[in-house]
Amino acid sequence: MTQLVDVTNMCRWIDHHGVEKLIAGILGYIEEDFARWEKFDKIPRVASHTPIGVIELMPTSDSIEYGFKYVNGHPSNPARGFQTVTAFGVLADVDNGYPTFEAEMTLLTALRTAATSAMAAKVLARKDAQVMAMIGAGSQSEFQALGFRAALGIERVRIFDIDPNAMEKFRRNIEPLGIEVYLADSVDDAVEGADIITTCTADKAQNTILDYSLVRPGVHINGVGGDCPGKTELDPRILDDATVFVEFPPQTRIEGEIQNKPEDFEVVELWKVIAGQREGRTSDEEITLFDSVGFAIEDFSALRYLRDSTAGTDFQTFIDLVAEPDDPKDLFSLTSRVLSPL
Amino acid sequence: MTQLVDVTNMCRWIDHHGVEKLIAGILGYIEEDFARWEKFDKIPRVASHTPIGVIELMPTSDSIEYGFKYVNGHPSNPARGFQTVTAFGVLADVDNGYPTFEAEMTLLTALRTAATSAMAAKVLARKDAQVMAMIGAGSQSEFQALGFRAALGIERVRIFDIDPNAMEKFRRNIEPLGIEVYLADSVDDAVEGADIITTCTADKAQNTILDYSLVRPGVHINGVGGDCPGKTELDPRILDDATVFVEFPPQTRIEGEIQNKPEDFEVVELWKVIAGQREGRTSDEEITLFDSVGFAIEDFSALRYLRDSTAGTDFQTFIDLVAEPDDPKDLFSLTSRVLSPL
Known part of the structure; x- marks a missing residue:
């Protein structure tokens, strides 16, 4: 099963620890990942533009874990009652390709963007x-x-x-x-x-x-x-x-x-x-x-931090996202409890 | 809220309708989308390869809806008790960028691949x-x-x-x-x-x-x-x-x-x-x-068919994936029920 931190639990998690402590924690993970930058698969994000906004996928991998974020950017959204940016993301196990962790990332992106800015300012201001x-x-x-x-x-x-x-x-x-x-x-x-x-x-x-x-x-x-x-x-x-x-x-x-x-x-x-x-x-x-x-690595770091910080707590629930038949070659068995040919 | 068809409900949905009827239904949606091929945003899938397998993202959009699939391919998985291919996917509203629908796609990919093969054979065999x-x-x-x-x-x-x-x-x-x-x-x-x-x-x-x-x-x-x-x-x-x-x-x-x-x-x-x-x-x-x-359009068609077919039924549940503060510029309000500065 894939672990999940949804919006409600993300709010509870931030509530529990406080914004500054979490930004500091994510900053540490981003520093760790930037220091091993060359180990990552890196591509520019994959963007689908329209006149009204953009929807993007941001994947990366350190060859042990794979992660990606879905994120939109719609400047006219607030005037219509929507968030400019919403996001969610996933971590997966490179060894078998299974998704292991999914999370809301609208709030997490706000934390990681601040963490990245602060990390840069520590060495540049x-x-x-x-x-x-x-x-x-x-x-x-x-x-x-x-x-x-x-x-x-x-x-x-x-x-x-x-x-x-x-x-x-x-x-x-x-x-x-x-x-x-x-x-x-x-x-x-x-x-x-x-x-x-x-x-x-x-x-x-x-x-x-x-x-x-x-x-x-x-x-x-x-x-x-x-x-x-x-x-x-x-x-x-x-x-x-x-x-x-x-x-x-x-x-x-x-x-x-x-x-x-x-x-x-x-x-x-x-x-x-x-x-x-x-x-x-x-x-x-x-x-x-x-x-x-x-950049995608910052999201990867933030997802890793969130996953590690919420592991074993009730901030995580589960999402039933991976079909697992008893015999891995027998996916069809999952469909055949009741079989009704045309 | 984003609608969800998880593995359990996907199995129930297939059980309920039968594999052949669903393949025929998806085939119809793929034909519809192939017939308007030029309306779609198209890119080769975005692949992250390792010696043991591949993890891919497959996005597309018809400028009204955006969809993508996450999918892995690990040939050595069955010998280790895992599925060769697992997948999940998402539809989103291009107008505001919000994800509207998420679904398991291991089973759905099997259905859509068969539907695509059958669609091709109808005109080629x-x-x-x-x-x-x-x-x-x-x-x-x-x-x-x-x-x-x-x-x-x-x-x-x-x-x-x-x-x-x-x-x-x-x-x-x-x-x-x-x-x-x-x-x-x-x-x-x-x-x-x-x-x-x-x-x-x-x-x-x-x-x-x-x-x-x-x-x-x-x-x-x-x-x-x-x-x-x-x-x-x-x-x-x-x-x-x-x-x-x-x-x-x-x-x-x-x-x-x-x-x-x-x-x-x-x-x-x-x-x-x-x-x-x-x-x-x-x-x-x-x-x-x-x-x-x-190709991504086939997944887009399959997700649309699944979403339409399960709309208003208990095959859909919800996933709390989009943070929505009362004031869209006040995302921070979601964090500040209890504020604990360092």
Whole structure:
């Protein structure tokens, strides 16, 4: 039988442990998997685009376990009462190909995206960073804020969103947890004095959410929302001044901020920094950019963490997904309790 | 909520309707979808190979619905007590990206593979075909036999397998349903007088299950088992004498019998025959070959049929897979019933 963590149990699991502890736990698993990056089967995600959104499959394997995530991205969903992003995922045993674990991943993706951003910022932001600007107060925003507190101790967030209700929602969720929240009246206002700038908007268009003039030396930019062909957030000139770190270059060149740059635009693979093969930030003046699009290995790590953390608890139930006749060559036996030929 | 047909309910559904009726029903849906082939998003399946087997994702979309199947293929599984192939699949709403339906597909794949083979044989086998030779008595064999009776009225099957127990299992399952079964002592013996030859073996190697000398004019070959790089069943000379029909050429050239032929080896796309754009069999002497590998649209059709057939019945249950906060921008609200910062 395949183990299952459904939405109800995912909420209970997060409730039980708290968002920050889980982001920290997932971060550890992602670091572990990024450090053994070369052991993984890697392909760009498999996307089915329509004018209204995208549905994607994101598979990977370390040759012991296989995992994939189903995820959609529909920017117009919230206005119609739906989530922009929903997701679920599966782990399977490479040895016999059986699915072993299925889980909701709408919430888990929010946790793993924050964990990945925080992991990157640990090696790319200045050690004395204290203030984060957040552009975009959507579903991902609270998770980002808590991820940066868990991993870097960030206690002050300056947030801007074109939707004032979304900003209020962010404050309502985050202030009670002891993070100082400033509601900015513009992007310019939000980035004032920020050491880290996180852009996380959902519009599926080539926007300039963050203007070139707003990026000062020493800042770390955590670019989360530019993650789809035709969907970017940064003034392309920012990329010329920054050292750009990416997950899987063949995917990021299609989906990330660097889609606006030539094929040979220089990037650093983040896994090499995690594995100790490359330096992260090299000076207090350097501008660093994590051009995050989300990669299958992060989902694999998050699923592994969830599975391990919920093993043997009532956060897991079962889903009857694998037909198992007594004689493996006699699948037909499962159909023949009552046989009614035409 | 996402609707679910799990293994138990799949068995009940097949029990209730009978294998032949369901194969006929799925066949109708596949014909419908093959006739509108050009409306679909099509890519070769996304495969993760290891020395021991393969795990694949097979997505497609008609721009209204999206579907994918997870499926493995592990030839050494039966000897270890596991199914060679297990599968499950999902349908989703392209408009908002939400998964709407999930189902076990180990049994459903067996039904749809038989339905596809039977659909092809309806336009490719001689109208007076009466006898089928089956090479391979594994999980798929009974479904093939019943599919050919449902669609073509085939009542006589000559079977051969290197495993005598598998042949006995086939006879035990099929004879009570009124099909005449002859257990052959060799491939040569099995194909004697056969109008249709179905090859369906699981070994992951370039084998010659069917020798050139055994193929006589007028025969239709239903080549099911050659479906993976490095896994073929037919003497390549057979392909030179036959008219070769395929599902999706970019996938079949990687996985099918034609992988042993040059890139420009001439094939006919089966959908064109179903859509009435091309002839199927053109004479009683022609040798026709359906080089079947299994394509995503067939799974999409089978999932649609299953969903429609089980709608509003207790063959469907629900799986709690989509997180839905009251405010779609407030995913975080689902985590904050009890908040425990670190």
